[in-house]
Amino acid sequence: CWILNTPIPFPLPHSDGRRPHHGAKSPTTAKPARMFPCRPLVSPPLPRALAAAAPVSVRRLPWASTSLRVVRCMAKERRVRMVAKQIQRELADMLTRDPVMQRAVLPEAALGADRYLSSLTTIADVELSNDLQVCKVYVSVFGDERGKKVAMAGLKDKTKYVRSQIGKRMKLRLTPEIRFIEDESMERGSRILTILDKLKEEREQREGNGEEEDGEASDIAEEEDGDWEGDEPDEEDIIYVK
Amino acid sequence: MTKAIPKIGSRKKVHIGLRRNARFSLWKSARRITKGVIHVQASFNNTIITVTDPQGRVVFWSSAGTCGFKSSRKASPYAGQRTAVDAIRTVGLQRAEVMVKGAGSGRDAALRAIAKSGVRLSCIRDVTPMPHNGCRPPKKRCL
Numbered sequence: 006c007w008i009l010n011t012p013i014p015f016p017l018p019h020s021d022g023r024r025p026h027h028g029a030k031s032p033t034t035a036k037p038a039r040m041f042p043c044r045p046l047v048s049p050p051l052p053r054a055l056a057a058a059a060p061v062s063v064r065r066l067p068w069a070s071t072s073l074r075v076v077r078c079m080a081k082e083r084r085v086r087m088v089a090k091q092i093q094r095e096l097a098d099m100l101t102r103d104p105v106m107q108r109a110v111l112p113e114a115a116l117g118a119d120r121y122l123s124s125l126t127t128i129a130d131v132e133l134s135n136d137l138q139v140c141k142v143y144v145s146v147f148g149d150e151r152g153k154k155v156a157m158a159g160l161k162d163k164t165k166y167v168r169s170q171i172g173k174r175m176k177l178r179l180t181p182e183i184r185f186i187e188d189e190s191m192e193r194g195s196r197i198l199t200i201l202d203k204l205k206e207e208r209e210q211r212e213g214n215g216e217e218e219d220g221e222a223s224d225i226a227e228e229e230d231g232d233w234e235g236d237e238p239d240e241e242d243i244i245y246v247k
Numbered sequence: 248m249t250k251a252i253p254k255i256g257s258r259k260k261v262h263i264g265l266r267r268n269a270r271f272s273l274w275k276s277a278r279r280i281t282k283g284v285i286h287v288q289a290s291f292n293n294t295i296i297t298v299t300d301p302q303g304r305v306v307f308w309s310s311a312g313t314c315g316f317k318s319s320r321k322a323s324p325y326a327g328q329r330t331a332v333d334a335i336r337t338v339g340l341q342r343a344e345v346m347v348k349g350a351g352s353g354r355d356a357a358l359r360a361i362a363k364s365g366v367r368l369s370c371i372r373d374v375t376p377m378p379h380n381g382c383r384p385p386k387k388r389c390l
Binding site for chain 2: 088093094097100102125127145147177192195
């Protein structure tokens with residue numbers, strides 16, 4: 006990258022490391038248009054013609070980076086995805102094998118009624134922030150209202166326990182903070198699918214009757230389609246098969 | 248694994264279909280039963296749904312791969328949903344018992360699809376194989 010003709014308010018150090026002498030004027034008054042290549046100070050100074058011609062790799066000027074922005078370490082995208090997937094596996098494993106978690110989600114398990122379930126909890130998705138510090142776990146509970154409330158309350162109760170277990174099972178520098186969120190996208194998706202199916206049926210029925218109702222039905226269908234935009238990527242697959 | 252139950256009637260057509268493992272002949276010769284058991288195996292990479300009769304003899308099976316999904320998309324919840332719909336539509340069950348194995352994300356979606364499709368669920372059971380501390384599990388994945 007090149008910093009072109011930017012009026013820099015303070016005098017720059019020379020490219021060989023010397024600081025400008027005390028009386029140096031700022032570049033805008035000293036010389037006309039100058040190209041400042043982005044490169045570290047240690048490289049030997051190229052003649053200006055060559056520097057203008059040769060493109061240089063992108064690197065921040067060291068004096069700019071420390072004074073203007075705070076350096077933060079972000080993990081690479083692929084690693085974030087892998088860690089998220091591993092956390093999903095560990096959580097699912099904990100839900101199936103760990104008696105503490107099972108009792109939190111389904112209190113009847115303590116009494117022994119664990120084979121005939123009233124509600125089934127699944128980890129639908131795990132989202133991890135880029136710095137691997139915050140982890141949002143989307144939990145989907147299959148069952149009635151009471152089962153859902155009980156399961157979510159039980160999980161939120163055991164947040165610290167879950168965090169410590171994940172720390173023991175996975176080798177991470179800092180275990181992320183885990184937040185359990187109820188995943189409603191499944192229900193929304195199935196609701197919208199039922200509406201779409203109903204509309205399709207109605208449209209097929211009305212096709213026999215007349216043309217005028219078609220416009221109405223398609224308008225409603227478009228409204229429902231608009232709802233799709235806000236859904237999770239998982240639900241997008243229903244319309245756009247990749 | 249089918250149990251050793253004496254076979255009644257001629258099932259030669261179904262057997263030939265299963266041996267050749269061609270979907271089309273499976274579809275054509277799949278028995279239609281009213282009451283059955285739906286086994287949902289939801290692993291982390293795939294979802295397999297097997298419909299059997301109450302004794303355990305397999306009637307029809309379907310998986311995310313046979314529904315046209317490939318590689319990582321087989322594990323998605325939508326794939327589980329499509330698989331369930333495909334299985335139920337072919338067999339035409341009215342009452343079913345669901346046995347769930349594994350803890351993948353297709354599990355919940357398949358259950359919802361089964362419930363929505365009009366099949367009466369008598370009960371949901373979790374039959375994930377649980378060792379009473381038996382074989383050594385595979386080593387931990389280190390990232």
